[in-house]
Amino acid sequence: MPLFEARALQKRFGAQVVLQDVSLRVDHGELCGIMGPNGAGKTTCFNVLTGRYKPDGGEVLFEGRSIGGRTPREIARLGISRSFQVMNLFDEYSAIDNVVIALPQVRRHGWSMWRDLARQQSAYDEAAELLARVGLAGKERAASRRLSYGERRALEIGVALAARPRLLFLDEPTAGLGVEGTARLFDLIESLKRQLAIVIIEHDMHFLFRLADRISVIHWGQVIAEGTPAALRANPWVQRSSLGRT
Numbered sequence: 001m002p003l004f005e006a007r008a009l010q011k012r013f014g015a016q017v018v019l020q021d022v023s024l025r026v027d028h029g030e031l032c033g034i035m036g037p038n039g040a041g042k043t044t045c046f047n048v049l050t051g052r053y054k055p056d057g058g059e060v061l062f063e064g065r066s067i068g069g070r071t072p073r074e075i076a077r078l079g080i081s082r083s084f085q086v087m088n089l090f091d092e093y094s095a096i097d098n099v100v101i102a103l104p105q106v107r108r109h110g111w112s113m114w115r116d117l118a119r120q121q122s123a124y125d126e127a128a129e130l131l132a133r134v135g136l137a138g139k140e141r142a143a144s145r146r147l148s149y150g151e152r153r154a155l156e157i158g159v160a161l162a163a164r165p166r167l168l169f170l171d172e173p174t175a176g177l178g179v180e181g182t183a184r185l186f187d188l189i190e191s192l193k194r195q196l197a198i199v200i201i202e203h204d205m206h207f208l209f210r211l212a213d214r215i216s217v218i219h220w221g222q223v224i225a226e227g228t229p230a231a232l233r234a235n236p237w238v239q240r241s242s243l244g245r246t
């Protein structure tokens with residue numbers, strides 16, 4: 001049984017059909033890529049898969065159970081995390097506080113309680129470990145707004161990992177990163193590979209083709225091609241779009 005499966009997803013905004021027929025499958029520990037032109041419906045797809053938008057049709061299964069109609073919070077609790085194309089951090093809080101707030105044992109007790117709970121050393125130890133895992137050791141006490149753009153993106157992944165997900169969605173993680181930041185992010189994602197299943201929307205094909213086990217190409221709200229990076233390089237659409245020359 002695949003870890004995660006979406007079948008024939010449909011999503012409309014008014015008269016605009018954004019997802020016409022999208023099916024995806026993610027196996028345990030697999031790293032799947034999603035590519036496609038701007039406006040193809042990739043982010044909308046993530047929004048449907050993570051419960052932000054209700055689909056107009058289709059089915060979403062996690063470990064064989066339907067999760068359609070669940071709220072983002074309920075889906076997160078099942079073990080599905082995401083990062084956002086636009087970053088989602090508490091700027092005034094330190095890097096470590098951003099992670100502590102996202103820990104399940106802190107989150108469970110509600111927003112008003114977090115400072116008391118977070119004083120527990122164990123929460124800070126765990127958050128520090130997560131920060132080290134995403135390459136932010138030594139930055140624990142820095143206000144997140146003082147971090148570099150690349151560090152903020154890494155912190156966002158640390159926050160997503162705090163929920164101990166079994167499936168992580170990353171929406172254009174290299175966006176806005178320079179060469180060095182992209183190389184660091186590559187190493188980070190590679191180090192996470194196999195520890196959990198990951199789905200990455202990414203326009204940087206060089207980046208994606210070297211990381212992904214399988215890639216789906218979304219265009220016009222449909223999966224127009226799907227396969228291993230090697231198979232996709234031979235795909236006419238990928239070649240025409242010049243994305244295959246990586």
Ligand SMILES: Nc1ncnc2c1ncn2[C@@H]1O[C@H](COP(=O)(O)OP(=O)(O)O)[C@@H](O)[C@H]1O
Nearest residue numbers: 013016018036037038039040041042043044045
């Ligand atoms: N909340 C929304 N309301 C109306 N239209 C939307 C909404 N979200 C996305 N869209 C439209 O859906 C289409 C696909 O957008 P998106 O999923 O962001 O594409 P991608 O991530 O592939 O670039 C676009 O035409 C966009 O304007």
Ligand SMILES: [Mg+2]
Nearest residue numbers: 042043044085
């Ligand atoms: Mg997008």
